[in-house]
Amino acid sequence: MPVKEVLTKNITAPGLFELKTYERLGGYLALRKALKEMTPDQVSEEVKKSQLRGRGGAAFPTAQKWSFLPKGVFPRYLVCNADESEPGAFKDRYLMEHSPHQMIEGIILSAYAIQAHMAFAYVRGEYLEAREVLERAVEEARAAGYIGNDILGSGFNLDLLVHGGAGAYICGEETALLTSLEGYRGEPRLKPPFYPTSKGLYGQPTVVNNVETLSAIPHIVLNGGDWWASIGPPTAKGPRLICVSGHVERPGNYEIVMGDTTVRELIYDLCGGVWKGRNLKAYQPGGGSMQVLTKQHLDLGLDFDSMQKAGSSLGAGALVVMDETVCMVDVSMRLVDFYHHESCGKCTPCREGTYWMSQVLHRLEAGEGRDDDVALLQSISKTIDGRSFCFLGDTATWFLVSAIKYFPEEFAAHAAGRTCSAEPLRIPA
Amino acid sequence: MALSEATVERIRQLKQRYPSPRSAILPALWAVQHEQGYITPEGMAAVAEHLEMEASIVEATASFYSMFLQKPAGAHQVVVCTNVSCALRGSAEIVTAFEEALGVRAGETTPDRLVTFQTTVECLGGCGGAPALQVDHRFRENMTPDKARALAAELRAVPTPH
Numbered sequence: 316m317p318v319k320e321v322l323t324k325n326i327t328a329p330g331l332f333e334l335k336t337y338e339r340l341g342g343y344l345a346l347r348k349a350l351k352e353m354t355p356d357q358v359s360e361e362v363k364k365s366q367l368r369g370r371g372g373a374a375f376p377t378a379q380k381w382s383f384l385p386k387g388v389f390p391r392y393l394v395c396n397a398d399e400s401e402p403g404a405f406k407d408r409y410l411m412e413h414s415p416h417q418m419i420e421g422i423i424l425s426a427y428a429i430q431a432h433m434a435f436a437y438v439r440g441e442y443l444e445a446r447e448v449l450e451r452a453v454e455e456a457r458a459a460g461y462i463g464n465d466i467l468g469s470g471f472n473l474d475l476l477v478h479g480g481a482g483a484y485i486c487g488e489e490t491a492l493l494t495s496l497e498g499y500r501g502e503p504r505l506k507p508p509f510y511p512t513s514k515g516l517y518g519q520p521t522v523v524n525n526v527e528t529l530s531a532i533p534h535i536v537l538n539g540g541d542w543w544a545s546i547g548p549p550t551a552k553g554p555r556l557i558c559v560s561g562h563v564e565r566p567g568n569y570e571i572v573m574g575d576t577t578v579r580e581l582i583y584d585l586c587g588g589v590w591k592g593r594n595l596k597a598y599q600p601g602g603g604s605m606q607v608l609t610k611q612h613l614d615l616g617l618d619f620d621s622m623q624k625a626g627s628s629l630g631a632g633a634l635v636v637m638d639e640t641v642c643m644v645d646v647s648m649r650l651v652d653f654y655h656h657e658s659c660g661k662c663t664p665c666r667e668g669t670y671w672m673s674q675v676l677h678r679l680e681a682g683e684g685r686d687d688d689v690a691l692l693q694s695i696s697k698t699i700d701g702r703s704f705c706f707l708g709d710t711a712t713w714f715l716v717s718a719i720k721y722f723p724e725e726f727a728a729h730a731a732g733r734t735c736s737a738e739p740l741r742i743p744a
Numbered sequence: 745m746a747l748s749e750a751t752v753e754r755i756r757q758l759k760q761r762y763p764s765p766r767s768a769i770l771p772a773l774w775a776v777q778h779e780q781g782y783i784t785p786e787g788m789a790a791v792a793e794h795l796e797m798e799a800s801i802v803e804a805t806a807s808f809y810s811m812f813l814q815k816p817a818g819a820h821q822v823v824v825c826t827n828v829s830c831a832l833r834g835s836a837e838i839v840t841a842f843e844e845a846l847g848v849r850a851g852e853t854t855p856d857r858l859v860t861f862q863t864t865v866e867c868l869g870g871c872g873g874a875p876a877l878q879v880d881h882r883f884r885e886n887m888t889p890d891k892a893r894a895l896a897a898e899l900r901a902v903p904t905p906h
Contacts, residue, residue, distance in 0.1 A: 390763075399869055400866065400867060400869070401867070402827045402828050402829065402867040402871075403828065403829050403867065403871050404867070404869065404871070405869045405870065405871050405872050408869045409872075433763065439869075440809070440811045441811070441866070441868055441869065441878070441881075442869065443881040443882075444881070444882060444883065476761065476762070478767075478770070478771065479770065479771065479774060480770070480809070481770055481773070481774070481809035481810070481811040481812055482809050482810035482811030482812075482866065483808065483809055483810065484866055495770070496767060497764060497766060497767055498764065498765075498766030498767045498768065498769040498770065498805055499766070499804075499805060500804060500805055500807075500808035501808060501809070517763055517764060558871060558872060559872075560829035560832075560871035560872060560874055561828070561829050561832045561833070561871075561874075562832055562833075566829075566871065566872045566873070566874065567872045568872060603827070603828055603867065633871070635828060635829055635832075635871075637832060641832065646828060649826075649827070649828055649831060650828060652865055653827060653828075653865045653866065653867075656865045656866070657865075657866065659808075740831040740832065740836060
């Protein structure tokens with residue numbers, strides 16, 4: 316059975332966003348257990364045993380990230396990255412709007428494990444509804460004594476602040492998020508240090524974890540790390556939410572066992588297949604940033620390694636499905652326009668490169684392409700990828716380059732001025 | 745436009761809430777926009793005054809974020825997502841339906857100042873219910889041209905400022 320509902324087990328329960336309902340369904344038992352029976356290191360140890368890898372996109376082992384914190388340096392901060400903005404991703408919004416206390420409990424447990432006394436949840440500006448739900452839930456948790464001083468008589472103190480962004484995709488990048496949280500323009504920071512664990516928020520040791528990652532922590536603490544590690548293949552432990560959107564009959568969030576579930580099962584069994592009885596042309600396994608795959612990749616397992624071997628990535632867990640009527644030049648143009656719009660402008664390859672690619676793609680889409688335009692796009696991509704200040708620039712090229720690889724004839728036709736027979740998605744600029 | 749006493753008090757509280765007053769800039773700007781509808785140079789100066797910093801610092805930060813409006817918007821704001829997942833499921837038809845029903849193009853406000861209509865290239869996160877939009881920051885999903893026309897009529901019939 317590919318579906319494994321853990322984080323979403325009670326998510327349709329009416330009123331789950333309220334403390335009393337969450338508690339009635341077993342909420343905050345993990346926190347009670349940890350604060351009464353476990354030391355901070357024992358909580359970290361369970362997370363280590365679970366082999367949980369971050370659900371934000373980079374899939375970094377969570378316990379290992381925590382272990383990078385320098386010993387004895389305080390204050391230190393925990394920041395929940397709730398700036399979900401990857402095109403095609405909507406799982407964190409789902410978790411926050413329906414089960415805010417699960418995430419809050421995960422934040423308190425994680426803060427206890429790393430001994431942070433101040434935590435932030437940075438919620439993207441567009442998610443006002445999620446932010447309001449969270450703010451109410453935090454106040455409920457505070458009134459119940461789960462947040463504040465001497466939590467449940469343990470002596471552990473924690474303050475939690477919900478912070479709203481204001482419309483900037485780049486702030487999902489963790490160093491840009493921290494810069495934004497400090498009140499600056501949300502530009503990414505120079506690496507190294509590669510992780511803000513040594514120097515993060517206000518220059519202090521900081522752990523940044525994703526909403527889904529933190530929402531998993533109560534289940535790991537309550538049921539044990541070994542239990543979590545018993546689910547899924549060796550390098551992709553635990554259930555994971557996959558957001559499916561685009562041309563399927565039933566888009567939505569699906570919590571699955573990674574690896575055990577193939578893309579074909581997800582699209583054809585769980586999501587009811589490609590809509591309107593059409594055939595699949597392509598899909599992106601990890602959201603707008605990730606390389607496109609095709610129908611030859613339908614039997615891949617949904618896990619980090621399988622996707623990487625196929626030349627793409629599970630990324631933020633956002634699967635975007637495209638049927639046979641879609642033109643790859645059109646989609647490339649739309650995605651590159653997005654990255655051009657969201658480039659923070661700090662570094663030249665990304666700022667100028669995305670602008671240039673956008674210009675070329677617009678003329679190709681309009682049937683006014685030139686013979687060497689495809690080669691030009693490949694050349695610009697090479698100048699951006701690996702040469703940008705942060706991943707935004709790199710990822711701006713990935714869909715385009717992979718689309719040219721798998722669908723060269725479509726780009727060639729556009730370059731020859733013939734365009735294609737596909738109905739354009741026709742979105743005003 | 746002077747800020748209300750309540751908003752000033754809110755900004756002062758925010759200043760105390762964060763380890764650094766500078767972190768209060770974004771929430772303070774949200775408070776100002778909530779009261780005044782958009783962010784003026786005077787609004788930024790007021791934020792700077794109450795956070796006890798130079799106005800240029802607030803301006804430098806504010807100009808980076810696309811959700812801080814620099815000019816007055818209508819009483820209601822409609823934002824249609826046009827990123828890939830919504831585009832694949834017909835956001836173009838939703839855009840057309842609004843443009844025809846409201847008589848304005850994306851980025852414009854109706855002459856009666858009731859509705860500002862926008863499209864966004866940044867994915868709104870409503871992909872599971874695409875095509876999606878937000879009206880006054882609230883999601884509406886699984887939109888159709890008919891639902892768009894009905895929403896346009898509804899917004900112009902009930903002129904409730906946000």
